[in-house]
Amino acid sequence: MRSAVLFDIDGTLLYARGIGRAAFGTAFEAAYGVPYPNLGGLSFVGATDSNVVRTMASECGVDSTPAREEHFFLRLAHAIDAGLSQNQPLVYPGVPDLLGRLTRRGHALGIITGNVRATAWSKLRHAGLDHAFSFGAYGDDHHERPAIARIALGRVPSNAAVRLLIGDTPLDIQAAHANGLKAVAVATGWVSADDLAAAGADLVLPDFADAAAAAARIEALF
Ligand SMILES: [Mg+2]
Numbered sequence: 001m002r003s004a005v006l007f008d009i010d011g012t013l014l015y016a017r018g019i020g021r022a023a024f025g026t027a028f029e030a031a032y033g034v035p036y037p038n039l040g041g042l043s044f045v046g047a048t049d050s051n052v053v054r055t056m057a058s059e060c061g062v063d064s065t066p067a068r069e070e071h072f073f074l075r076l077a078h079a080i081d082a083g084l085s086q087n088q089p090l091v092y093p094g095v096p097d098l099l100g101r102l103t104r105r106g107h108a109l110g111i112i113t114g115n116v117r118a119t120a121w122s123k124l125r126h127a128g129l130d131h132a133f134s135f136g137a138y139g140d141d142h143h144e145r146p147a148i149a150r151i152a153l154g155r156v157p158s159n160a161a162v163r164l165l166i167g168d169t170p171l172d173i174q175a176a177h178a179n180g181l182k183a184v185a186v187a188t189g190w191v192s193a194d195d196l197a198a199a200g201a202d203l204v205l206p207d208f209a210d211a212a213a214a215a216a217r218i219e220a221l222f
Contacts, residue, residue, distance in 0.1 A: 002160040003222050004108040004154055006132070006181070009120055010187020011168035012045070014089040015129045016080070020044065020119075023079035029055065031072035032062050045190050046171030048114030049073070050143035073140065077118035080103040084126035091127050091187045094208035099132040110138030110158040112152045112167075112175065114145060145171050146178040153179060163222045170199035182221045 008014060010020075025039045036056050042050060051071055057064035082178050109132055113120050116139045124130040136151035149165060165176035168189030176183035177200065184203045185196035196204045196220060202221060208214045 002106055002108055003111055003157030004156045004159070004160040004162040005102060006110045006112040006134075006136075006162060006165040007220070008165075008169075008172050009111065009113045009115060009123055010169035010209065011090075011191075012166060012172075012186055013095050013129060014091050014123060015188075016084065016089050016123055019080055019083035023076050023083060023210070024052065024056070026079050027072050027075035030065075030075045031068050032057060032060065033064060034060050036060060036144065046167075047116070048138040048143050048145060048148070049116050049158065051114075054143070060068065073116045073118065077116065077122060077157040080119050080120040081126075083120060089127040090122055091129065092207060094211040094214065095184075096129065096132075097211035098174075098208045098214050099129065101211055102218070103132060105215070105219070108157050109133050110137070110146075110152055110156060110162070111138070112149050112165060113137075114139040115146070116140040149153070149179045149181070151176040164218065165167075166218070168173055170195075173199045173201050181221070184218055184221065205221055 004191050009093045021039055025036055028036045059169050062145040063126035070141045111120060111133050120138050135155040137148045141151045153162055164184055166183035166184040168186055169191050173183040173185060186205045187196060193204050193206055203217055205214055
């Protein structure tokens with residue numbers, strides 16, 4: 001049976017250059033009718049977009065209704081897509097090479113992200129990585145990452161079995177282990193290699209710059 005690998009997006013494959021944070025501000029004011037006062041204080045590390053916007057609404061004392069969330073995510077996707085058209089994401093070293101190597105070895109690649117669909121695919125498209133992935137689960141599937149990973153497992157191509165999840169935060173490691181997957185952590189995001197190891201990752205890599213070595217170490221975990 002083919003193997004499949006799940007990848008987180010932000011901090012793992014790419015950095016969207018802070019465009020997401022600014023976009024959260026403009027989309028929030030449009031959808032909720034009030035400005036959010038502390039954009040710089042928001043933490044996105046390992047978070048899901050749904051949980052971030054619900055926290056913003058709660059702090060502003062406004063209800064986060066399903067309609068407002070839908071409006072917010074529509075605005076958010078437009079703002080991020082426009083921002084990334086002007087300023088493309090930073091793709092971390094070795095990422096395209098690693099994805100190519102895993103694909104040529106016959107593995108199916110999927111996305112597990114707290115981003116909603118439209119935002120996830122906007123980032124991947126602007127990064128030139130959109131054609132590498134054949135399935136995924138997103139922040140509009142669920143607001144908690146372990147549940148998003150579980151949903152991704154239900155979407156894997158029928159001839160493949162998911163072996164591991166690759167991410168950049170302890171929440172990715174938890175999501176992997178909660179679903180019986182090995183956890184590979186990469187320290188290109190905002191969490192140090194030491195902290196990722198302490199969080200229980202089965203393999204910690206500083207980055208994917210040596211894509212051949214990274215692919216071999218990942219496959220050794222299958
Ligand atoms: Mg991440």
